[in-house]
Amino acid sequence: MDFELEGYVAGMLRDIKERGIEAVREYSLKFDGYDGPFRVTDEEFNEALEAIPERDREIILRTIERLWEYHERQMEKERLFLKKGSLYGLIYRPIRRIGIYVPGGKPLPSTLMMVAVPAKIAGVKEIAVAIPPKEGRVNPYVLYVAKLLGIDEVYKLGGVQAIGAMAYGIGMKKVDKIFGPGNKFVNEAKRQVFGVVGIDSLAGPSEIAVIADGTAEKDYVLADLLSQLEHGKDSRAWLLTTSKELAEYCSREGIEVVLCGSLEECTEKANEIAPEHLEIITARLMELVDLIENAGAIYLGPYTPVPAADYFLGVNHVLPTGGAARFSGVLTVRDFLKPISIAQVSREEFLAERELGLRLAEIEGMAFHGRSMEVRK
Amino acid sequence: MDFELEGYVAGMLRDIKERGIEAVREYSLKFDGYDGPFRVTDEEFNEALEAIPERDREIILRTIERLWEYHERQMEKERLFLKKGSLYGLIYRPIRRIGIYVPGGKPLPSTLMMVAVPAKIAGVKEIAVAIPPKEGRVNPYVLYVAKLLGIDEVYKLGGVQAIGAMAYGIGMKKVDKIFGPGNKFVNEAKRQVFGVVGIDSLAGPSEIAVIADGTAEKDYVLADLLSQLEHGKDSRAWLLTTSKELAEYCSREGIEVVLCGSLEECTEKANEIAPEHLEIITARLMELVDLIENAGAIYLGPYTPVPAADYFLGVNHVLPTGGAARFSGVLTVRDFLKPISIAQVSREEFLAERELGLRLAEIEGMAFHGRSMEVRK
Numbered sequence: 212m213d214f215e216l217e218g219y220v221a222g223m224l225r226d227i228k229e230r231g232i233e234a235v236r237e238y239s240l241k242f243d244g245y246d247g248p249f250r251v252t253d254e255e256f257n258e259a260l261e262a263i264p265e266r267d268r269e270i271i272l273r274t275i276e277r278l279w280e281y282h283e284r285q286m287e288k289e290r291l292f293l294k295k296g297s298l299y300g301l302i303y304r305p306i307r308r309i310g311i312y313v314p315g316g317k318p319l320p321s322t323l324m325m326v327a328v329p330a331k332i333a334g335v336k337e338i339a340v341a342i343p344p345k346e347g348r349v350n351p352y353v354l355y356v357a358k359l360l361g362i363d364e365v366y367k368l369g370g371v372q373a374i375g376a377m378a379y380g381i382g383m384k385k386v387d388k389i390f391g392p393g394n395k396f397v398n399e400a401k402r403q404v405f406g407v408v409g410i411d412s413l414a415g416p417s418e419i420a421v422i423a424d425g426t427a428e429k430d431y432v433l434a435d436l437l438s439q440l441e442h443g444k445d446s447r448a449w450l451l452t453t454s455k456e457l458a459e460y461c462s463r464e465g466i467e468v469v470l471c472g473s474l475e476e477c478t479e480k481a482n483e484i485a486p487e488h489l490e491i492i493t494a495r496l497m498e499l500v501d502l503i504e505n506a507g508a509i510y511l512g513p514y515t516p517v518p519a520a521d522y523f524l525g526v527n528h529v530l531p532t533g534g535a536a537r538f539s540g541v542l543t544v545r546d547f548l549k550p551i552s553i554a555q556v557s558r559e560e561f562l563a564e565r566e567l568g569l570r571l572a573e574i575e576g577m578a579f580h581g582r583s584m585e586v587r588k
Numbered sequence: 589m590d591f592e593l594e595g596y597v598a599g600m601l602r603d604i605k606e607r608g609i610e611a612v613r614e615y616s617l618k619f620d621g622y623d624g625p626f627r628v629t630d631e632e633f634n635e636a637l638e639a640i641p642e643r644d645r646e647i648i649l650r651t652i653e654r655l656w657e658y659h660e661r662q663m664e665k666e667r668l669f670l671k672k673g674s675l676y677g678l679i680y681r682p683i684r685r686i687g688i689y690v691p692g693g694k695p696l697p698s699t700l701m702m703v704a705v706p707a708k709i710a711g712v713k714e715i716a717v718a719i720p721p722k723e724g725r726v727n728p729y730v731l732y733v734a735k736l737l738g739i740d741e742v743y744k745l746g747g748v749q750a751i752g753a754m755a756y757g758i759g760m761k762k763v764d765k766i767f768g769p770g771n772k773f774v775n776e777a778k779r780q781v782f783g784v785v786g787i788d789s790l791a792g793p794s795e796i797a798v799i800a801d802g803t804a805e806k807d808y809v810l811a812d813l814l815s816q817l818e819h820g821k822d823s824r825a826w827l828l829t830t831s832k833e834l835a836e837y838c839s840r841e842g843i844e845v846v847l848c849g850s851l852e853e854c855t856e857k858a859n860e861i862a863p864e865h866l867e868i869i870t871a872r873l874m875e876l877v878d879l880i881e882n883a884g885a886i887y888l889g890p891y892t893p894v895p896a897a898d899y900f901l902g903v904n905h906v907l908p909t910g911g912a913a914r915f916s917g918v919l920t921v922r923d924f925l926k927p928i929s930i931a932q933v934s935r936e937e938f939l940a941e942r943e944l945g946l947r948l949a950e951i952e953g954m955a956f957h958g959r960s961m962e963v964r965k
Contacts (some may be wrong), residue, residue, distance in 0.1 A: 214598075214602055267947065273944055281676060299903060370655075388915040406790045406912075408915060413783045433961045434956070434959050437959070438959065479621065503681075505681070505930065508930070508931075509928055511675075514934060514935050514964060515931050515938075518945060518958070518960045518961050519933065522957070523948065524591040524931055526931050530929070537684065537765075538785060538926070539926060540925075540927035541927055541928065545922070545927075550920055551913075551917060552885035552904060554885075555887075555888035560891075563656075565900075567654075567899065568895060568900040574644065575697070577818060579814050580680075580739035583895045587890065
């Protein structure tokens with residue numbers, strides 16, 4: 212834990228909570244050089260839409276269709292069962308209102324697609340998007356994606372102030388859960404508002420690990436490793452290989468090469484790393500998948516490079532980083548749904564099994580719990 | 589957010605991280621009056637088991653069986669599909685090692701059952717339990733439940749020091765995710781270590797809301813409302829009713845009574861509260877369920893009181909509190925599993941759709957992402 216960062220962000224959030232919109236305006240001016248109205252207007256939407264070439268509209272539409280096709284299979288149905296006249300199970304309800312943070316470093320329309328598509332499939336009714344403005348403007352592609360997905364609530368807000376505004380409801384209606392990646396300040400702010408609102412996960416710098424043997428095309432492997440390093444200087448790329456030749460070929464700055472005695476050893480190393488993305492380009496594929504415990508995503512074979520998954524395969528690119536794949540997974544429709552426990556117990560079953568509850572309440576010293584079960588006839 | 593609590597807990601966690609086992613020992617002595625070895629020994633296990641009467645062993649066994657039967661239906665299977673020679677989908681892996689916090693205020697063997705049963709079903713391999721000792725000892729029922737579920741790693745550790753020890757791996761192997769309810773200090777500590785490890789949810793004081801009409805037995809409703817108030821002085825109980833008579837009958841200290849014009853109005857009020865537990869005891873049941881968006885659990889009809897669900901129905905009693913039902917749900921087997929995205933794309937599909945990725949990489953200014961897609965033939 213970075214206690215300095217923690218204290219810095221905690222101070223900003225406290226200030227935002229206490230002084231409200233004034234504080235948000237000040238931070239916005241300081242960090243984004245912006246002091247206009249936060250919400251994107253209809254005129255700005257229209258201008259942006261006109262700026263997108265026809266060809267790009269088609270590209271984006273096809274990409275969203277692919278995402279939709281993949282994610283709609285993830286929708287949860289209720290899971291109910293009957294037993295001795297009783298009904299038990301889970302039902303699912305969408306979260307009513309979410310916030311999506313889109314980082315401004317590079318304009319990332321794909322981030323908005325990746326979060327908003329599963330949200331829409333889940334049935335989320337209200338979506339607020341926050342994105343840091345550049346010279347007072349929002350990237351037109353982000354606005355086009357928003358429009359396509361029926362999102363008209365976009366705010367020119369970045370950093371800790373965006374997270375504070377969404378979590379505390381400053382300059383907008385409070386959201387129930389915040390999604391989307393960001394820099395370390397945004398991440399720390401999300402971590403700190405967790406509890407006040409829900410959050411998706413804490414996305415850090417990009418990571419790729421490639422398990423490859425002598426059958427892999429060296430060019431492909433190297434290009435994939437380098438692709439993830441362009442996200443930023445904190446990004447990491449590991450090559451886990453049984454091929455000395457490949458190891459040498461990929462020995463470049465930024466790439467961590469591990470020469471292993473066997474492919475099984477490569478999978479062990481991958482499990483230790485728990486990488487965001489894991490490519491497996493080997494003669495044996497599914498047998499190795501069997502051995503993987505910790506990874507955000509597993510991409511198999513020579514035609515599944517991470518950038519393809521990042522952009523157009525339809526799979527989600529919001530994935531756990533920094534070892535979080537040990538305890539969390541890829542973003543799914545389920546992250547926009549809440550399972551609600553449901554039960555309707557029959558008189559017969561209740562009376563037949565009540566003694567269990569009565570004794571447990573006694574053991575735990577809960578007299579009124581006991582009374583509530585006893586009073587029923 | 590309680591900034592004072594936050595600072596206090598942050599200070600303790602920092603101290604624990606920096607000074608390790610020494611700090612844990614000091615806090616343990618200060619807060620639990622304990623300075624012996626932390627891990628429960630085989631002798632202590634055996635003593636505890638001998639202390640449990642035969643009848644209670646049977647009660648606990650039957651309760652665990654009911655929990656098992658309910659939760660095993662929640663196990664996730666992989667979700668794969670084929671498309672144009674490509675394979676896409678999700679696979680699930682259990683979290684390897686978890687920590688379960690069992691609060692010490694009242695000895696709560698049921699808490700351990702509720703968390704450990706779905707963990708075992710998910711396939712979690714290592715489970716560490718932390719429970720604050722009382723006069724140096726752990727409640728024998730908790731140890732019995734642990735033994736039954738094959739858990740031999742139990743630590744006499746409470747409060748912030750327990751959470752710190754599990755998250756940073758002090759006096760034990762670091763866990764991947766921490767589960768279980770606790771007081772406000774434990775909750776705040778869980779919130780703060782989130783990111784270092786995963787956490788389940790932030791359990792606060794118990795809550796019940798009852799929607800009831802004139803057909804409900806007044807005694808049952810009152811007993812249920814009172815049952816949740818015995819958890820502690822911060823617990824809350826709401827009666828949402830169309831019946832003036834019932835409203836008057838339940839007007840007792842601690843119960844918040846709302847007289848509504850219709851049952852639909854009762855459901856609106858319930859959605860605003862987003863209660864941990866919602867009982868519906870009315871002539872119409874499922875029609876009202878349809879209107880509920882925010883609740884941890886919905887218990888229907890006269891024979892599904894919250895205490896029955898707390899103890900023996902088999903449903904899970906780890907539920908979102910304090911309005912968290914707006915963004916999170918009941919504990920399920922899924923909380924012990926990680927979805928991993930998987931894809932194996934065919935050459936044909938890759939080449940046919942690559943243009944989408946190439947253009948999106950261009951729009952986002954990611955040259956090496958483009959290169960990784962371009963290099964493939």
